[in-house]
Amino acid sequence: MSLSSEAIQLITDTALVAAGKALLTHTPTAILPEGAKVVDLEKYQAGRSRFRGVLATNSLVDFSAYVTERAIEGARGFINQDDMTCTLIFNLGTDVVPGHADDRAVLRLKPSAGYKAAQEIPGRAMSQKDLSDWIEDWNTSLTATDEAGQPMSIVKAIAAVRTITIKASSESDHAVSETRTSRSAMDQIEATSKETLPAALVSSVVPYEGLSVRNITLRVSVITSGVQPMLKLRWVGEEVQREEIAQEFKSVLDKHIKDAAKLTLGCFDSK
Template sequence: MTTEPTTAAPEAKAELPLESGISIGTTISVPDQFIEAMREGLTATAVHNAVKEAVLTTWGATALHEDVKVHDLEHFLPCRRRARGTMSTAYVTPFAQYATAYADPGAAVFVDAEHMAATAVLDLGTKETPGHTDHRAKLQPTKTAAYQALLVINGRAQGQQQLAEFVEDWNITAQMKFFNSEGEIQTGKALAAIRRITVENLRKVDSEEQQLSANRTAFESVKATSQEPIPTLIYYTCKPYADLAARTFVLRLSILTSDKAPSLVPRIQNLEEHVEAMGNELATLVQDAIKGAMPVLLGSYSKGG
């Protein structure tokens, strides 16, 4: 049997489509912009993965290139990831309503009695899961007009006309009463005494001459009088803040006679005690309004670094 020699199969050759215009062995030149775009895409992906990994780990930190910026995409989401912001009011009731409605576990209220203010840190958190403490409610009571007017004249010299007009303006709102060492003075007589004050300046010189000595003594006295009894104490009763109870402030009235015309200086007695008592009253009001929904502490709170 005769065997015919086999012919080797022709070698397969890959051919590119004619429309590609690229032949085998051709070097392709890619624009630098394309390469840079690819690098930026890879960098962005790496940054995204690094930030995601950092958030999910305990440490929450990662190393990024200085030119890379992390963008917050929360405003593209259907809702915010968590509540934050500050609610401010001058009244206890809305402060307590907001604080109790939006408090997270671990929330607390801090009452700064010295500055008449309260802050509810609603996302304070717990020891195990501390919060960001950027969701708060602030209570800052505002002084009433009568109390503010009283503080304006406290310890400041007033002319006769100024003090008389102050009494006339605030007598009904603040329920003012006038006293001296002899008892209470009617408002009309007290106003008349303030408007008409007589200053008497008396000088007395006592001189003694001896053969070997001489002695001279000078006495000078200034006396302020009026046809009506001059008040030395003014009782000023008003509500210092809207939510606080009415309080009576006692003003001691002094007369300065050094200038051409006499001036009067009203000064609140024991103002510091009033401030302390009002701060404690505010703390009690807040505690009653919160109704045990969260702790109410005396002091202030500031977030650490």
């Protein structure tokens, strides 16, 4: 007599229920019917089998306090300089005894309002009104200098930007000899202002919480190719300053965390 597949499945399920087979895993599991599926029984316990979770914060102080408070042996932190983030893994483990790497703390520094404004403005072609309004909005953190590097008041810098005029002039040269005739022409376009135009704006800002004040020099240039003058700012030494800020980020974290975790520049993918 042959048995149907349904009958065989029923006999198997009955045997599993009767045996109540438990698996030798750290988190309690058991084989149950429905195709001998493995079921996690952790949710039925009074507590979790192990601590896990992710703390996400923008506060360097709170991140450091959390890591220091736990101070788990073998904790490792990985700093991403491009994103100004630090991912700290408490249960990474070792090659011999690897951990689950799911107990983490993630710090993502949030740029200050002034630093964000100083990053967004370079490279943009702006009208006189746009730039003068921007200077006025951030006047408390800005200083202006002339071509000689001498300081000038922000009020005069705003007035100079608002009163730019463009002057155009042409010059032609003619030369005649027995064998040839030559002609050259040169157009000159000059941007002037009733006030002395600022050569640079210096933004003094704390880029991120816990870091030191940075002086960001924004060189002013006037574009005279159009009907109306346009202005652009260029961040002088941008790459160098960004690297310095990233290095300071690691240094400040080291001071706050101390021996609670080892920090490394880079990213880690636990797969």
